[in-house]
Amino acid sequence: MEQEPLPSLKAKVSTHKNYFDALPKIYAFYTSEDGKRQHWGDDWKLSWQNAGWNPIVLSLQDSKAKNSIKLLSALLEPLKLGAWENFRFYRWAAMAHEAPPLGGWMSEIDVFPLHITPEDGTTLPNKGTLTLHNGIEASLVSGAKSEWYRMLGYMTKVLKERTMENLSYDFVWETILREHPREVHDNRDVSMGYFSYDSNTLDCLKYSSNIKAVHFWASNSNKALLGGRVEKEIREEIRNKFGKELSLRLRHTGNTRIFQEEEARLYRETKYSDADKVDVFIDGTSVGTLHDVLVGMHGPEIATQFMDSVLRKCRV
Numbered sequence: 001m002e003q004e005p006l007p008s009l010k011a012k013v014s015t016h017k018n019y020f021d022a023l024p025k026i027y028a029f030y031t032s033e034d035g036k037r038q039h040w041g042d043d044w045k046l047s048w049q050n051a052g053w054n055p056i057v058l059s060l061q062d063s064k065a066k067n068s069i070k071l072l073s074a075l076l077e078p079l080k081l082g083a084w085e086n087f088r089f090y091r092w093a094a095m096a097h098e099a100p101p102l103g104g105w106m107s108e109i110d111v112f113p114l115h116i117t118p119e120d121g122t123t124l125p126n127k128g129t130l131t132l133h134n135g136i137e138a139s140l141v142s143g144a145k146s147e148w149y150r151m152l153g154y155m156t157k158v159l160k161e162r163t164m165e166n167l168s169y170d171f172v173w174e175t176i177l178r179e180h181p182r183e184v185h186d187n188r189d190v191s192m193g194y195f196s197y198d199s200n201t202l203d204c205l206k207y208s209s210n211i212k213a214v215h216f217w218a219s220n221s222n223k224a225l226l227g228g229r230v231e232k233e234i235r236e237e238i239r240n241k242f243g244k245e246l247s248l249r250l251r252h253t254g255n256t257r258i259f260q261e262e263e264a265r266l267y268r269e270t271k272y273s274d275a276d277k278v279d280v281f282i283d284g285t286s287v288g289t290l291h292d293v294l295v296g297m298h299g300p301e302i303a304t305q306f307m308d309s310v311l312r313k314c315r316v
Contacts (some may be wrong), residue, residue, distance in 0.1 A: 021181055023054040024121020026105040027098060028057050029091040040109045043300035046105075047307070052118040057109070058098060060090050068093035068152065071275070075159040088169040089136075092155060095141075096148035101143035103128050106216065111139050111190070112307050116212035126185045134190035138171035139215045155181065190215050193306055204314035215312070216294070216303045234293065238282065238299040249281040250290070 021251055025288065041057050060069060069090050076086045097104045103124050120142075125131045128144035130151055143151075143196035154176045159167075162175075177184060193216040195206040207214070231248060238246050278290040287293060294302065 020049075020054040023052060024105070024118050025054045025056055025100060026107050026121065027056050027058055027095060028107050028109040028111075029087075029094055030057055030109060039296055040300050044107075044109050044112070047112045047304070051113040051116065053113070053121060058094060060087070060094055063098035065090075065093040071156065072159070075156070081168065081266050085169055089155060089159075089172075092148065092152050096145070096152045099143075099145045101145055103142070103147065105140070105142045106138075107141075107213070108139040109217045110295075110303065111213050112216070112303060113213050114191075114207060114211050114307070114310065115209050118306055120212070125187060129185055130183070131185040132230060133187050133188055134215065135186060135188065136177070138169055138173070138213075140190050140213050150183075151176070171240075189213075192216075193303060202309060202313050204310075207314045208308045214303075214307065216299065216306075233302045233305045234282075236305060240301075246283040247281075249284075249308065251277060251279045251281065253289075255275045 025171050028044060045055045045057065061292045072089050072093055073086070076089060095104075105121060115301070121145075124142050124144065128147065130143035130147035131141065133140040133142070134136055155172055158172045158175050162171075189210055191206045191211045191214050193214050195203045235245070235248055238248070270300065276289055276291045280287050280290055288296075293299065
């Protein structure tokens with residue numbers, strides 16, 4: 001009997017694409033000016049795919065929101081806030097134009113899903129009212145398409161009306177929340193990464209069933225140092241990558257060696273836990289500050305290891 005021909009690669013790709021098209025979408029926005037985070041894209045996408053979502057990384061260059069971004073740029077450039085601060089505004093314009101007709105979700109590229117479900121993507125929280133899932137930081141946001149446009153309008157209005165030198169993204173959001181308190185929900189269901197005081201334990205209360213996602217924000221990376229977790233996970237990541245042990249040393253920029261207390265095995269000195277002031281040496285070679293390691297380079301791998309630990313040890 002004649003065998004049926006095998007499906008073509010094109011057919012397989014088409015089926016795969018159709019599968020993801022049917023899943024709820026979540027968007028992250030990348031700018032080439034934030035080069036330290038360029039390593040996160042693949043891990044971010046894989047983590048959300050495994051959670052049953054269709055993750056989409058967009059750049060502002062190919063966004064449909066070019067006219068809105070030009071308007072924002074004209075308002076922001078005279079303020080000289082810097083590229084990253086401007087990008088925090090631009091992503092709202094991009095999302096307003098890119099969001100599906102029924103609305104959608106926006107995530108920072110270093111936010112990994114925990115207990116969020118695909119159903120959250122199809123039935124938006126708070127009936128589609130714009131929802132900040134961890135305050136004005138807005139690392140995870142959901143809302144109907146009209147909500148994204150409305151907030152973009154509020155942002156533009158604040159920028160037009162206020163031109164003081166100390167204006168910032170956070171100030172704009174504080175103004176919006178003060179003037180429109182009933183129009184934005186704040187669910188506070190995103191937790192920060194690395195909450196723990198020991199590399200072998202986890203504060204599982206920080207990752208309970210109501211926590212939708214985990215944000216590995218650089219300014220909180222001191223918690224990766226306390227308890228030695230960052231050392232442990234960098235060592236594991238190096239071992240997996242190179243197949244052997246390499247020496248790892250942490251040193252304060254004041255040339256003070258950083259080490260754990262002999263008995264407690266904890267880094268208790270707060271002054272040593274500033275990620276921008278801790279230099280990391282692998283096999284005697286500097287690879288940057290702890291901030292550099294956790295935001296770029298080894299950051300996605302360490303975050304993935306941490307999420308695996310949470311899922312194993314913090315059973316709901």
